[in-house]
Every structure is written in structure tokens, then in C-alpha cells.
Amino acid sequence: MPTIRTEPLTAAAFAPFGQVIDTSRPPLGINAGTTQRFHDLARIELAGAGARPLISIFRGQHKSFPVALTVMERHPLGSQAFQPLSNRVFLVSVAPDDNGLPGVPRAFLTAPGQGVNIAMNTWHSPLTALEDVSDFLVVDRGGEGDNLVLVNYPTPYTVVLSV
Amino acid sequence: MPTIRTEPLTAAAFAPFGQVIDTSRPPLGINAGTTQRFHDLARIELAGAGARPLISIFRGQHKSFPVALTVMERHPLGSQAFQPLSNRVFLVSVAPDDNGLPGVPRAFLTAPGQGVNIAMNTWHSPLTALEDVSDFLVVDRGGEGDNLVLVNYPTPYTVVLSV
Numbered sequence: 001m002p003t004i005r006t007e008p009l010t011a012a013a014f015a016p017f018g019q020v021i022d023t024s025r026p027p028l029g030i031n032a033g034t035t036q037r038f039h040d041l042a043r044i045e046l047a048g049a050g051a052r053p054l055i056s057i058f059r060g061q062h063k064s065f066p067v068a069l070t071v072m073e074r075h076p077l078g079s080q081a082f083q084p085l086s087n088r089v090f091l092v093s094v095a096p097d098d099n100g101l102p103g104v105p106r107a108f109l110t111a112p113g114q115g116v117n118i119a120m121n122t123w124h125s126p127l128t129a130l131e132d133v134s135d136f137l138v139v140d141r142g143g144e145g146d147n148l149v150l151v152n153y154p155t156p157y158t159v160v161l162s163v
Numbered sequence: 164m165p166t167i168r169t170e171p172l173t174a175a176a177f178a179p180f181g182q183v184i185d186t187s188r189p190p191l192g193i194n195a196g197t198t199q200r201f202h203d204l205a206r207i208e209l210a211g212a213g214a215r216p217l218i219s220i221f222r223g224q225h226k227s228f229p230v231a232l233t234v235m236e237r238h239p240l241g242s243q244a245f246q247p248l249s250n251r252v253f254l255v256s257v258a259p260d261d262n263g264l265p266g267v268p269r270a271f272l273t274a275p276g277q278g279v280n281i282a283m284n285t286w287h288s289p290l291t292a293l294e295d296v297s298d299f300l301v302v303d304r305g306g307e308g309d310n311l312v313l314v315n316y317p318t319p320y321t322v323v324l325s326v
Contacts, residue, residue, distance in 0.1 A: 023220055023298070031289040032234075034224045040305060042218040053216045055244055055280065055302060057186055057201040060194075071195075081218055083300045085248060085276065113248065113298070117218065126194035135186070135276070137246045137300050139218060142203060 001155065004069070005162040009092065009108040009116070017094040017106075017122050019043060021083055021115035042117035042139075045079040050143035058082070058136045060090075060129040069093055069157040072102040072123045073150045078141025082127065083115035085135040092116050093125035093159060101151055107159040123151075164318065167232070168325040172255065172271040172279070180257040180269075180285050182206060184246055184278035205280035205302075208242040213306035221245070221299045223253075223292040232256055232320040235265040235286045236313045241304025245290065246278035248298040255279050256288035256322060265314055270322040286314075 007013060011020045019042045027036035044053060072095055084090060089110045095102040102123035110116070115136075118124050127136065141147060170176060174183045182205045190199035207216060235258055247253060252273045258265040265286035273279070278299075281287050290299065304310060 021218060021220070021300075023222065027222065030221075031223075035290050036222040037301075038220040038222070040217050040219060044216045044218065046216075053207045053302070054203050055184060055205040055207065055246075056203060057184070058193075059186065059190065059199040059201070061197045083218075083246075083248065085246065086250075115300075127198050137184075137278075138200075139216070139302060 001158045004105055004107045004157050004159045006107045006109040006159060007162065009110045009114055014108060014116065018119040019117045021081065021117060022113060042081050043079065044139060045120040046141050047120065048077040048143055048145045051077065052142050054140055054142045056138045058127055058138050060127040060134055060136065062129040062132055062134065065161040067091060067128060067159040069105055069125055069153065069159055071150060071152050072125055073148060074121050074123050075147045076121045076149060077145055077147040079117055079120050080140040081115065081117040081138065083137045085137055087112045088131045088134050090130055090134065091128040091159065095123040097123060105157055164321045167268055167270045167320050167322050169270045169272040169322060170325065172273045172277055177271060177279065181282040182280045184244065184280060185276060205244050206242065207302060208283040209304050210283065211240040211306055211308045214240065215305050217303055217305045219301045221290055221301050223290040223297055223299065225292040225295055225297060228324040230254060230291060230322040232268055232288055232322055234313060234315050235288055236311060237284050237286050238310045239284050239312060240308055240310040242280055242283050243303040244278060244280040244301065246300045248300055250275045251294045251297050253293055253297065254291040254322065258286040260286060268320055
């Protein structure tokens with residue numbers, strides 16, 4: 001199986017696929033200075049009839065390295081944000097589009113506290129928690145229409161931890 | 164100062180003010196059974212010109228009981244969801260409207276893992292973390308117009324921990 005090494009999740013590296021949700025940019029002071037607001041961290045995309053934003057919690061089983069990458073998915077009608085509700089890291093595998101199919105993947109390993117917003121119609125693997133079963137707050141899209149495309153890689157990839 | 168005792172945060176008790184975001188309802192199985200989706204937990208409200216949902220992180224200073232409740236606010240153009248990014252509890256003080264002013268407050272103490280979505284135009288106190296400085300994922304509203312009304316109670320309330 002072809003092997004992909006993890007890379008650190010940074011805003012610049014992830015930009016072709018969406019946004020990193022973290023506290024790395026300077027905040028605004030609100031609530032009479034008692035709260036720092038790290039403002040407007042994700043571009044929420046909502047397309048199609050009846051589109052509306054949803055808030056859900058995903059509870060994902062965890063995997064261990066090496067992680068087999070067999071199936072990719074994309075949501076043609078909306079973005080999907082994942083924010084961990086624990087301090088555990090997770091794996092964000094994404095891929096450019098290659099004539100309607102997922103291309104060669106990249107595998108981003110989050111730092112504790114980082115989340116991601118995956119852009120509309122961007123290939124990504126199903127949620128991949130690490131270390132333990134983990135909860136995530138998810139902001140994605142409700143409404144009419146089919147918002148899920150699933151494709152298997154003809155040959156699965158293996159994601160290994162880059163140390 | 165008049166005293167308000169905390170009450171546990173439950174969906175039924177909080178219903179006049181918004182929704183509780185937690186994993187108490189049965190989930191859907193997704194991702195070939197590897198993920199449980201606790202689906203569509205909050206009613207996101209977005210009103211006015213240019214309205215769009217925002218994802219931000221709030222880092223809130225913490226208070227200790229008894230907590231003085233001096234100022235209330237509301238957002239006439241949108242709901243505001245707060246999900247803790249830690250396992251710490253927080254205090255959600257809300258109030259019914261009383262002729263355009265905040266009425267007698269109620270003070271909900273979350274359980275670990277619970278968040279809230281505060282309904283559009285509902286009186287609530289500024290973010291009140293407990294135990295330690297805490298981060299929250301916040302989903303609220305961007306766009307044109309003035310979306311913040313602040314009012315001081317003529318006589319502050321004191322919130323005490325109900326044990």
C-alpha cells in the first residue's frame with residue numbers, strides 16, 4: 001500500500017482544503033475585558049434548497065497508526081466543521097479532486113485544541129479520532145438534496161505517523 | 164442583594180431560553196457504524212441584512228460562587244451557542260423579558276460536556292466560566308446591524324450554588 005506521512009496542521013498548509021479553528025490569531029476583547037473572542041474562524045458554506053446550519057455532536061471511535069485510508073467522502077452542498085471536545089488530537093486526511101475522484105491524500109495531525117472546517121465539496125476521510133473514543137462539535141449543513149458522495153480508493157493508502 | 168440559587172441544566176427547564184447541546188438523545192450511526200451522530204441539537208437563528216453563521220472561540224475568565232449578576236445582554240438578530248472545549252462546568256444565567264428589560268433571572272449550572280444555544284433576543288449574562296479560564300466554541304451571527312443590547316439590573320442579583 002502507498003504510504004502517506006502525517007504533517008502538522010497549519011492554516012497555510014490546510015488552506016486548499018478549508019480553515020483551521022484555533023486560537024493562534026489575536027483575539028478581540030469583549031464582555032468588559034473578561035472574555036477574549038477569537039473571531040470568525042471558519043467559512044461556513046451552505047448551498048441548495050432549504051440549506052441551514054446544523055450543530056451536532058459526533059462521537060467517533062478511535063484508530064491507531066498506521067491508519068488505513070480506504071474511503072473518502074465529500075459534501076457537495078456544504079462545509080463541515082469539527083472541533084474536538086477533548087484535548088486529544090485527531091487525524092484529518094484530505095485530498096484534492098482528480099477528475100471527480102479523490103487524488104493523492106494528505107494527512108494532517110492536529111495539535112491539542114485545534115479543529116478544522118472542511119470546505120464544501122472537499123474530499124476527506126470519515127472522522128478519525130486517535131487515542132480514545134472522542135466527541136466533536138460539528139457544524140454542517142441541513143436541507144434538501146443529497147449531500148454525501150463516498151468513493152473508495154482503488155488501492156488504499158496507509159497513513160503513518162511522521163516523527 | 165436578592166439571591167438566586169442554581170438549578171441543573173435540563174432541556175425541559177431551559178426550553179423557554181433555547182436548547183441544551185449534549186448527548187442525552189439517541190444518536191444516528193454514521194461512517195459505517197464508527198461514529199455516533201447526535202444530530203441537529205440547536206436551532207440556529209440568523210436575522211437581518213447580511214446574516215451569516217460564525218464560528219469563534221471564546222476564552223472566558225472564571226468566577227467563583229457567589230456570582231454577582233449585574234449586567235444582562237441579548238442579541239436581537241441571532242442565536243448564540245456556547246460549547247465548552249473542556250470538561251469544566253459553567254454558569255448560564257438567563258431571564259425572561261419584562262417590558263423590554265431583563266426580568267428575574269434563572270441560573271443554570273451545566274453538567275460536564277453540556278453546552279447551550281441561547282435563543283435570539285433572549286436575556287443572558289455574559290459568559291461565566293467556573294473553576295478556571297475556559298475555552299468555548301461559539302456559533303453566533305455575523306452581518307449588518309446592531310446585534311447587542313446591554314442592560315444593568317437596578318439591583319444586582321447574587322447567584323449561589325444550590326447543593
